Amino acid sequence: MSAGIQLDDVCCDFGSFRAVDHATVDIKPGEFFSFLGPSGCGKTTILRMISGFIEPTSGVIRIGGQDVKGKRPNQRPTALIFQNLALFPLMPIWENIAFGLEMRGVDKAARRAKAEELLRLVDLPGAADKMVSQLSGGQKQRVAIARALAVEPSVMLLDEPLSALDLKLRQHMRAELRAIQKRTGVTFIYITHDQGEALAMSDRVGVMSQGRIQQIADPREIYNNPVNGFVASFVGENNIIDGTAGPAAGGLAGFDTALGGLRARISPEALGRPVKLYVRPEHTILTEAPGPENAVPVTVTEVSFEGAFISVLTQTETGKVLAAEIRNDGSATVPAIGAKLYASFSAERAALLPDATVRG
Amino acid sequence: MLRRYGSGLTLLICLLVAFWLLMLVIVPNITLFEQSFRPYLPVTEIGGPRDVYSLDNFLKVFNGDTQITLFGRSFAIPVHVLTFALTILYSILVTLICFALAYPLAYYMAKIVNPKTLPTLLLLLFIPLWVSEVLRAFAWWIILALKGPLNSLLLFTGVIDKPVRWIVDYNGVVIGLVYTYVLFMLFPIYNAVQSLDTNQIEAAEDLGAPWWKIHLKIVMPHAKPGIASGAVMVFMLSAGSLLVPSILGSTTSQWFTQTIDQWFKDALDWNTASAYALLLLILCTVFVSLAMWLFKVKLSDIAK
Structure with a gap:
């Protein structure tokens, strides 16, 4: 059939x-x-x-x-x-x-x-x-x-x-x-x-x-x-950060950026190629104190309450916009605009991916 | 219209349209209609006691029988009725041939040809129309002549071994009429087919339809209004053509318009000629209405 x-x-x-x-x-x-x-x-x-x-x-x-x-x-x-x-x-x-x-x-x-x-x-x-x-x-x-x-x-x-x-x-x-x-x-x-x-x-x-x-x-x-970057950004939202990857170890690699040194997953295929860091807004956490890894100081610029989640736009000191989504579990606090916070994400949740248009 | 053109120009346009309708359409037709019921009389007797309305002129079609053989049996039939019947019959044939030629070409132009080459194709189709109808009919007369180019070509290529007399019976008339009016069939069908969503053709093919069923079930039903208006035009124009039957007719062909023409010019009996002309108009209209009813075509479909 x-x-x-x-x-x-x-x-x-x-x-x-x-x-x-x-x-x-x-x-x-x-x-x-x-x-x-x-x-x-x-x-x-x-x-x-x-x-x-x-x-x-x-x-x-x-x-x-x-x-x-x-x-x-x-x-x-x-x-x-x-x-x-x-x-x-x-x-x-x-x-x-x-x-x-x-x-x-x-x-x-x-x-x-x-x-x-x-x-x-x-x-x-x-x-x-x-x-x-x-x-x-x-x-x-x-x-x-x-x-x-x-x-x-x-x-x-x-x-x-x-x-x-x-x-x-x-x-x-x-x-x-x-x-x-x-x-x-x-x-x-x-x-x-x-x-x-x-x-x-x-x-x-x-x-x-x-x-x-x-x-x-x-x-x-x-x-x-x-x-790759195309798939990441076509399917779902991403914060995309430019930088240069350092040597990889255990599937993770350091990533030098204008925001400081970050760490993220890297796949064997991406090694040695120009990459960018992709991290989804829902994996980006906003805290008052710096998080354990990949913490970037930011200022809240825009907050929109969507019901099931709260969508927050922040700006880093370099002017880079980072989006974060806070799941509304009923007790989530809505950050105030202008609040100085730290955006952070786990290195396991962020990926270093080659550029969108991979050809050849 | 008043706002766009101003009162002066609007009045002029309206007057011109009114003049065209009244003086060139309505008055001549009413005159024809009125004349057709009056007898043909010497000038001195016009308006006299014998000048009364009657149907005598119309009944003249039943005068003078001729013998025809149909299915092995011999019939007596009034000669003008026979002429009329043959005119209708051959006009139908012309319409059918036009459809057979125009439909594939229209489909090709609407759905298959590269849009870039379409203007060239249209131009090629239009160029012959720049030449007068008389010249084109004569051109066919020359082509079809016994020692004309068609016979020469066929003899040269060995298709035939002695010249064929092409213009016998109604052959020349049918060829000439098809050539003259085929575009009147082509363009309505082209317009209709063009408006068909190509996805429907593909959907039918995807569902397993062979090409001829796609045409029968999808394309032709969609193009029916175009086919109908093309058929009506070709039929009416053919039945009403005088020029082509006069030039491309043979000794054994007689078109009903030629009979009318003879009443006008040879008999100088304008009254009977008017009656015959009216008869042709009425009978053709009835015939077309009948055909439209038979094929379930509405007048509003054709007007589109």
């Missing part, structure tokens, strides 16, 4: 522009895999290559172990959900859903029955005879999912299908999509520029930039251990 997908050193050029640059990834059957990246990073090109609308310039794509080179989209066991959904406005809902079955020569009664069944699956019973224009954004979304599921694809490809929905609906549909994927067991490949979406739904995430896959890992790993 569900199939795995391998991209083996796939490149795709449009003229002199390289849209996808040596992409290699192994997506397992039944996995919910997201490609995450800013617009123009090549993620949609990857999706269109898997679905068959674009042929890779070089490299091999395998679906369920089969090389799909030269196969048209209608010969591949994939179903694509378009960003604008591309529902057929001249057909009623049930014909939209049953379109793929009609193309496979299924008779009308069976098509109708299957459409009704899928409408129940996506929680839209009774919409069969409506027209597309009569549905709301979220309902159209469900119809698009049902239409793709109707052909019983081994792989579902989703091209930012939630981007047109409002925030509440989007969060609801996230859970829905995840549930449908679990229920059907179909491999989902999901394209998004929304890190929240990718982290919340996926088994694994591939972060992309400038045509290259920067990191492939599960959401926790992506967030906690980004491999």
Whole structure:
């Protein structure tokens, strides 16, 4: 039923522009895999290559172990959900859903029955005879999912299908999509520029930039251990501090900065390369007395109370802005603007990472 | 409009439009309509006791039978009714050929061609329109002539071994009309196909549709208003064309407009000519309305 997908050193050029640059990834059957990246990073090109609308310039794509080179989209066991959904406005809902079955020569009664069944699956019973224009954004979304599921694809490809929905609906549909994927067991490949979406739904995430896959890992790993500055700053917030790394020992290295000597984790790959220090605001602690390590004297410049947490902006003596987030456990004190405090972070929580644009 | 152009210019524009509508459209048509019910009389008798309204002019289409053979059986049919029927039939044929030529080209222009080369393509399509219709019809007459370039080419390449007489029956008329009016089919379809979201074509393909089903189920239904308005235009223009049948007609072809023309110019019977012209207008309109009803096309679709 569900199939795995391998991209083996796939490149795709449009003229002199390289849209996808040596992409290699192994997506397992039944996995919910997201490609995450800013617009123009090549993620949609990857999706269109898997679905068959674009042929890779070089490299091999395998679906369920089969090389799909030269196969048209209608010969591949994939179903694509378009960003604008591309529902057929001249057909009623049930014909939209049953379109793929009609193309496979299924008779009308069976098509109708299957459409009704899928409408129940996506929680839209009774919409069969409506027209597309009569549905709301979220309902159209469900119809698009049902239409793709109707052909019983081994792989579902989703091209930012939630981007047109409002925030509440989007969060609801996230859970829905995840549930449908679990229920059907179909491999989902999901394209998004929304890190929240990718982290919340996926088994694994591939972060992309400038045509290259920067990191492939599960959401926790992506967030906690980004491999480079691009991944760190694209996924979540960071305080980024410039400086020069000293010799490493036991996975930690000293880091000379304008703020003084700091210490942070360094991975073997980053050794000897120009690096910056990345530390997340929620790992940055504000205290009255200097913390045990990596303490920088700061002045509070801005405080905003967000409910679950308190977001604080501070400035160091050199003018560098450091952000900190204090979790609101019910008794957290809100720092006063102008207060002289120390920002500190544990060396285990900070990482020395090579620059964002790693190429070559 | 008043604010933009001022009262003087606005008045002028309104007057010009009113003049155009009244003097060039309404008055001639009313005259035609009125004339068609009156008998053809010597000048001295016009306005006299015999000058009364009747349907006699219209009923003349039923005068004078001719024999035709259809499915092995012989029929007697009034000669002008036959002419009218053949005019409609061949106009339908012209419309169908125009559609068959225009649809693939329109699809190619709207969805496949590189947008950069589209202006060149449009220019190439438009250039022939810079030449007068008379000249183009004559050009086809020369091309299709027995010793013309088409036969020379086909003889030279060995496709045929003796010259073919192309302008027999309605062949020349159909070729000429297709050539003259194919763009009236092309552009409405092009506009309609262009407005189709390409994702829908891709979605259909992704769901397993072969190319011809994509056209049948997705592209053509979307382009239906364009196809309909193109078909109506080509049909009406073809049925109403006088020039092309006059130049590219053969000894055995007669277009209904030619019959009208003969009533006007040869018989000098303007009353019967008016009646025939009115008949052509009414019957073509009825026919088009019928076809639109049959294909479930609304007038508002075409107006888009």
